[in-house]
Amino acid sequence: MAVNLKHGNRLRPPDKAYEVKKQRARNAYADAQMAKNKFWFNEKILRKNYNLYGMKPLEIIFLSDQGFDFKLVDNKDEIEGKTVFMMKKFGYFFNDTKTITIWKS
DSSP, X not given: OOOOGXXXXXXXXXXXXXXXXXXXXXXXXXXXXXXXXXXXXXXXXXXXXXXXXXXOOEEHHHHHHTTOOTTOOSEEEEETTEEEEXXXXXXXXXXXXXXXXXXXX
């Protein structure tokens, strides 16, 4: 089978094509869920920042600028003497200063 390189038509091995298709489907599902449920959008912001900064204190405005909504809370837990506001797997607690720390359950 001839491949037209001028148009960007590239053949992928069937197993690679299947993996790419699965990833596209996962991303589409995640986007649809985030549009329906704002908790997932907050969860995504917390996960991204936890992966980048760990449990370092972050300024509240830093998360607000990313679209984080502090009014949405799925659950409140008392952990190590601090009130942790949980989404799904990630949560946050307020420090004494105007900062928060991201918590992973």
